[in-house]
Amino acid sequence: MSQLGGGKRWNASELIEILIYLNNNFGDWYENSYGTCNKAVEATNNSRGANSVYCKVHKMIRAMDDYLTTGKKQSRDIIWKDQLIYDLIKRIHRKTKERKVREENEEAIKRRSLSYRIIEDDTEMQLENINSQMTAGTESTSQLKIEVPQLPFSVDTIDSLRSEQILKTERHARELVALSKESIDARHKEVRELTGKISQHQIELEKMIKEANDKLEKLKDVNSFND
Structure with missing residues (x-):
């Protein structure tokens, strides 16, 4: 499991809250990922900083992209252990791809x-x-x-x-x-x-x-x- 934010481990519940917020505000996330991560921290009362959330989410999106491209899981991240987190990250990944193709x-x-x-x-x-x-x-x-x-x-x-x-x-x-x-x-x-x-x-x-x-x-x- 990934360790960010001074060694504090991520747990499923806090990630789910963050990812739900980002999915519900995908337009803002797409235009300004870092700023939306900061808003997600405030909206969910998360103790982590915006930079920690930003890095964690992008790491999981890259892992999802590698998996969908190669079929291989490149890390032992929590994304592969929790189905809801997997689904939420996949939605963000899909929306991002579709938005880029449309643009x-x-x-x-x-x-x-x-x-x-x-x-x-x-x-x-x-x-x-x-x-x-x-x-x-x-x-x-x-x-x-x-x-x-x-x-x-x-x-x-x-x-x-x-x-x-x-x-x-x-x-x-x-x-x-x-x-x-x-x-x-x-x-x-x-x-x-x-x-x-x-x-x-x-x-x-x-x-x-x-x-x-x-x-x-x-x-x-x-x-x-x-x-």
Whole structure:
């Protein structure tokens, strides 16, 4: 049997009181183990210090973890001699494992969701750039300047002017179409790639959630088997 707190042996009744308190206040225990041990000492009128309780409980949890992992009892602790203490420690161990799995799952989902939002924003930005370029091209065509010679006019001058401006307009239009087509094709390719990434991230996210849930169910099954 373990000896802590100046050589004073632990007895079953005081441990049971402490463990019942920790189980009933598991959320506090998970967030602040030492502080909750101190509250447990006060609530149960235990003569030991919070550090002694903290070390004893963590030692038993580690022993339980080793036992559930290897099937071997690594110590001759009171945990193996009292069924209620065994059950209470096992509950704390199970709750801790489940809480960690859930937190890891939630964190992974948050990271995936953030990545998904970034890709969505990037896609919207690419589409806005395409629209802006097309709008700029339209405005450029409408703002094409026509060079008009000074008076006096002649028929030949007017014909020459008309031919020149027609050629200039056609050339500009061809350049604009070529530029716009190349730009639009490139942007469309980027959008398709980004859309594909979004779909792939969604599939990976769904797979991750399923794997996390399966892992949690297996953990519950293992704990049930060892009961």
